[in-house]
Amino acid sequence: MIRTGHTLLSGMAPRRLSRHIVLSLCILAGTGGAVGAADVPAAAPSVLEAPPAPPSWSFRFVPYGWLTALDGTTTVRGRSVKVDASFVDIVKESDTLVALMGDFEARNGPFTLMTNVVWSKIxxxxxxxxxRTLAPGVTGTLGTSxxxxxEMAIAEVGAAYEVARFGAxxxxxxxxxxxxxxxxxxxLDVTAAVQFGDLEVAGSRAFARSGSVDWLDPVVGARLRYTVAxxxxxxxxxDIGGFGVGSDFSWQAIGAYGFExxxxxxxxxxxxxxxxxxxxxxxxxxxxxxxxFDMLQHGPIIGLSIRW
Known part of the structure; x- marks a missing residue:
């Protein structure tokens, strides 16, 4: 009688069963294990690849000196004067040699937060x-100023986003x-024909004081960064700004070269x-x-960048 399955195996003597097992192993060895390799799935890798790390924040602080020159017109309590002063002129007369600046950036991938502060006393x-001319409603004549x-402070806050990159x-x-x-x-010089009004007079001088004046301008612009080496x-x-919100109009242009x-x-x-x-x-x-205050401030900048 022919039996299959475990009935046949259970009916075999231990010695005959051992011979069957040995024979099966020899057959598999002779085929190079092809059957077993085809039937057994590949083992999973022992070490999984870690996902790429997300961009991290980096920071940069740059203290500057700004060697400013002034060119424009200012009016204080209706009295207008023309200003034309080079950096050398300002150094001779001012309490500060340069306008003091500080620039801070926090970058994460293409996104950057920025702030800049300037203080000067000229x-x-x-x-x-x-x-120049007196404003409407101010009578009399004034001599040469x-x-x-x-005293001036300027603070900028904003953000930048990288929208395109072409190599460097x-x-x-x-x-x-x-x-x-x-x-x-x-x-200002004082003459007898002047109606002093709101001027403060000391000897032969009259003083017009503005008090504190402040305003806020929205700003939009662009920048290019090029890695030379x-x-x-x-x-x-x-950038440009103002648009009648604070000032009537303003613009700014900066060119800088950094070397490690x-x-x-x-x-x-x-x-x-x-x-x-x-x-x-x-x-x-x-x-x-x-x-x-209708004025252009311009001049060289020099500073030290600290990045971490």
Missing amino acids: GLKRDNVRS LGLDI LAFDVVGGARYWYQEADLS PGHELLLRG LGTYQGITFSGVIGYRALYVDYAQGEGRQRYE
């Missing part, structure tokens, strides 16, 4: 400040706001040189209350 004398003192060249769009704070004191980067930025100096304990230090130009046309009030 004093100008007769050779660089000339009287004696001087102008301006990256293009960002920029948006944000620029805050201005100013105090201006104008000193490892550790060397060229930056070009331009070295790395210490994970912090990279770079030198920065460049040029910055900033123009604004702002006005408020009428007559003796009028304040106007």
Whole structure:
């Protein structure tokens, strides 16, 4: 009788069963294990590949000096003067040699948060400040201006996003706001024909003081970043703002070149040189209350970049 399955195996003597097992192993060995390899699924890899790490934040702080020159017109309590002063003129007369600047960036992949602060205290004398016309409602005549003192702070906040990259060249769009704070004191020669009104008179001088003036401008722009070589980067930025919200109009252009100096304990230090130009046309009030600042500030910048 022929039996199949476990009935046949269970009926075999232990010695005959051992012979069957040995015979089966020999057959498999002779075929190179092809049957077993085809039937047994491949083993899973012992080590799984880790997913790519998400972009992390990096930070950069750049303290600057801005060697400013001024070219434009300012009006303090209705008295307008023309300003034309080079950096050398400002150094001779001012309390500060340069406008002090600080720039901070936080970057994560294509996204960047930015802030910039400028403070300056500028004093100008007769050779660089000339009287112009009086505002409506102000009577009398004034001689040549004696001087102008301006204390000023500018703060920018915004964000940039990289929208295109072509090898070493990256293009960002920029948006944000620029805050201005100013105090201006104008000193003028006094003649007998002047109706002093709201002027403060001391000896032969009359002083017009603006008090604190501030405003906020929206800003939009773009910038280009070009990696010239490892550790060397060229930056070009331009923006426009105001649009009648704060000032009537403003614009800015910056060109800077950064070159790596070295790395210490994970912090990279770079030198920065460049040029910055900033123009604004702002006005408020009428007559003796009028304040106007229609001015271009421009000059070289020099600083130290600290990146971590």
